[in-house]
Amino acid sequence: MKSMNFHRYRQFPGINLSDRQWPSKTITKAPIWCSVDLRDGNQALRIPMNLEEKLQMFDLLVEVGFKEIEIGFPSAAQVEYDFARVLIEENRIPEDVTVQVLTQAREHLIRKTYDALEGVHKAIVHFYNSTSTLQRDVVFHMNQEQIKQIAVEGAKLVKSLKEEYGNPGIRFEYSPESFTGTELDYALEVCHAVMDVFEPTPDNKLILNLPATVEMSTANLHADQIEWFCRHIRNRESVLISLHTHNDRGTAVAAAELAVMAGADRVEGTLFGNGERTGNMDIVTMSLNLFSQGVDPKLDFSNINRVRDIYEACTRMNVHQRHPYVGELVYTAFSGSHQDAINKGMKAQETREDNFWDVPYLPIDPQDVGRTYQSIIRINSQSGKGGVAYIMEREFGYKLPKAMHPEFGRIIQQITDQTGDELPPHEIWKAFEQEYLNRTYPYHLRECHIQMNASEEGASDTIVKAVVGINGDVVEFEGKGNGPIDAFVKGFNQYSNVHFSLESYSEHDIDHGSDARAAAYINIRKSSGRSAFGVGVDRNINLASIKAILSALNRLEA
Numbered sequence: 001m002k003s004m005n006f007h008r009y010r011q012f013p014g015i016n017l018s019d020r021q022w023p024s025k026t027i028t029k030a031p032i033w034c035s036v037d038l039r040d041g042n043q044a045l046r047i048p049m050n051l052e053e054k055l056q057m058f059d060l061l062v063e064v065g066f067k068e069i070e071i072g073f074p075s076a077a078q079v080e081y082d083f084a085r086v087l088i089e090e091n092r093i094p095e096d097v098t099v100q101v102l103t104q105a106r107e108h109l110i111r112k113t114y115d116a117l118e119g120v121h122k123a124i125v126h127f128y129n130s131t132s133t134l135q136r137d138v139v140f141h142m143n144q145e146q147i148k149q150i151a152v153e154g155a156k157l158v159k160s161l162k163e164e165y166g167n168p169g170i171r172f173e174y175s176p177e178s179f180t181g182t183e184l185d186y187a188l189e190v191c192h193a194v195m196d197v198f199e200p201t202p203d204n205k206l207i208l209n210l211p212a213t214v215e216m217s218t219a220n221l222h223a224d225q226i227e228w229f230c231r232h233i234r235n236r237e238s239v240l241i242s243l244h245t246h247n248d249r250g251t252a253v254a255a256a257e258l259a260v261m262a263g264a265d266r267v268e269g270t271l272f273g274n275g276e277r278t279g280n281m282d283i284v285t286m287s288l289n290l291f292s293q294g295v296d297p298k299l300d301f302s303n304i305n306r307v308r309d310i311y312e313a314c315t316r317m318n319v320h321q322r323h324p325y326v327g328e329l330v331y332t333a334f335s336g337s338h339q340d341a342i343n344k345g346m347k348a349q350e351t352r353e354d355n356f357w358d359v360p361y362l363p364i365d366p367q368d369v370g371r372t373y374q375s376i377i378r379i380n381s382q383s384g385k386g387g388v389a390y391i392m393e394r395e396f397g398y399k400l401p402k403a404m405h406p407e408f409g410r411i412i413q414q415i416t417d418q419t420g421d422e423l424p425p426h427e428i429w430k431a432f433e434q435e436y437l438n439r440t441y442p443y444h445l446r447e448c449h450i451q452m453n454a455s456e457e458g459a460s461d462t463i464v465k466a467v468v469g470i471n472g473d474v475v476e477f478e479g480k481g482n483g484p485i486d487a488f489v490k491g492f493n494q495y496s497n498v499h500f501s502l503e504s505y506s507e508h509d510i511d512h513g514s515d516a517r518a519a520a521y522i523n524i525r526k527s528s529g530r531s532a533f534g535v536g537v538d539r540n541i542n543l544a545s546i547k548a549i550l551s552a553l554n555r556l557e558a
């Protein structure tokens with residue numbers, strides 16, 4: 001085997017934090033959420049959102065419950081600037097929502113950003129410069145002091161423009177961009193220098209956003225970085241520590257979760273993890289993770305499909321079928337043992353008294369996010385008898401007796417083995433009809449009259465007069481027994497010379513009301529030892545049973 005070029009990469013260094021506290025913490029409340037869909041999400045799209053799409057996305061974010069929304073980078077492009085103006089001039093920002101705008105720590109961009117915010121009630125001016133070791137070297141060719149000065153000069157300008165514009169509703173956020181690639185003590189030094197400019201207080205906090213601009217380490221090391229920072233920052237009560245994780249290693253959500261345990265107050269992210277490269281932290285997943293632990297997520301994803309549809313329309317991105325909580329297949333089991341457990345779990349759930357959700361393989365109730373139970377079991381060659389029985393009951397109201405499950409399961413398995421494809425419910429129904437209900441050869445019930453006689457002593461007997469097609473001939477017979485089935489079987493045995501016994505019988509209503517039909521399931525065994533189920537459906541339960549007998553016999557003859 002050829003080995004890969006792993007020696008070109010270095011291990012991320014450990015963090016010196018031997019008494020880390022975060023591993024024994026749990027998250028008991030939602031962090032302050034900030035959506036960056038309209039900025040980090042938008043800047044990574046092949047076709048960025050137009051004004052109309054941005055408005056639609058903004059309205060969705062408000063509807064979901066975000067109170068802080070980064071609406072763009074107004075100094076970057078006209079559409080970004082215009083969007084801020086439309087929101088402000090058309091009074092589209094609800095009272096309780098703060099919009100946030102991003103700018104590089106560069107004078108002309110900061111000034112333009114303030115122009116875009118003219119007249120806003122509440123806004124966060126978010127400015128950044130990269131502080132990472134690598135970018136200082138290869139992008140800026142500056143030393144630590146020079147890079148710190150970019151941040152400090154930016155902070156001074158951002159602060160003075162607030163006064164110049166006389167807008168008390170402006171707050172500040174600073175990001176040492178590429179924080180996770182920056183020496184921790186240096187990132188701290190830069191943030192302290194920025195704090196010295198703003199002089200934040202507990203009533204007037206500065207947001208320090210510590211981005212994992214590129215996800216470079218395992219989530220535990222990220223949590224160590226955040227705990228280290230939270231412990232070393234001065235005036236901790238005067239700053240909000242914000243997270244902004246990316247998903248380069250596929251663990252942005254885990255990194256954000258552990259970092260909240262490590263002390264962060266606020267989390268930036270996007271719907272479904274849209275954003276640069278592999279995306280930003282997925283707020284839907286993180287908030288529903290909290291939800292699934294019994295914590296109020298403070299965001300409303302109770303109609304997840306609507307959120308997905310608007311997201312897909314605005315971004316032209318598709319949500320993956322396996323995306324947590326929302327993907328088409330995430331509440332679906334194809335495999336037999338999962339189906340069996342879900343089927344049993346759903347039944348047990350109906351009888352639970354404590355209302356807690358506890359169904360195998362379904363971490364949350366799909367209905368809590370506006371999904372249905374419709375597709376929790378779907379059938380293909382990996383499926384089992386329990387799943388097939390579930391579909392028959394759920395989709396068509398046929399409660400196949402348990403002893404019949406293996407038989408019908410095998411019939412469906414043969415089809416799925418042949419096609420290799422999923423078998424939708426209507427195809428399962430077709431197979432059921434063909435196998436059990438539509439068989440008329442060699443036996444076919446043409447007429448049947450049932451007469452039940454009750455004697456004064458309470459005993460009763462039944463006479464069945466039937467006309468049955470047998471191998472193309474028409475045979476008329478009469479039988480007497482202690483009930484319609486017994487009478488029919490006796491008569492039939494006599495005239496057809498076919499001998500069998502009844503092994504099991506069950507029946508139920510399929511529909512309700514005066515027009516209700518009944519389904520009967522009868523298992524018969526011939527003297528040869530072979531046995532089969534038959535199914536009959538009729539408005540009259542006795543006729544349904546007689547049809548079920550002939551269905552079973554026909555199957556045994558086939």
Ligand SMILES: CC(=O)SCCNC(=O)CCNC(=O)[C@H](O)C(C)(C)COP(=O)(O)OP(=O)(O)OC[C@H]1O[C@@H](n2cnc3c(N)ncnc32)[C@H](O)[C@@H]1OP(=O)(O)O
Binds near residue numbers: 043105
């Ligand atoms: C991690 C993130 O997601 S950060 C957000 C990223 N988002 C975006 O960049 C989207 C919007 N950006 C843009 O539209 C543009 O990049 C703008 C408007 C911000 C800047 O435009 P331009 O100046 O034309 O282009 P560009 O970004 O290539 O400029 C790079 C220059 O700015 C310098 N620069 C970058 N950040 C800073 C800073 N904070 N302070 C001073 N100079 C900076 C670079 O070193 C480079 O300098 P050079 O020209 O001497 O080599």
Ligand SMILES: CC(C)C(=O)C(=O)O
Binds near residue numbers: 177211213214244246
């Ligand atoms: C500007 C910052 C917060 C950013 O987008 C990043 O670092 O990913």
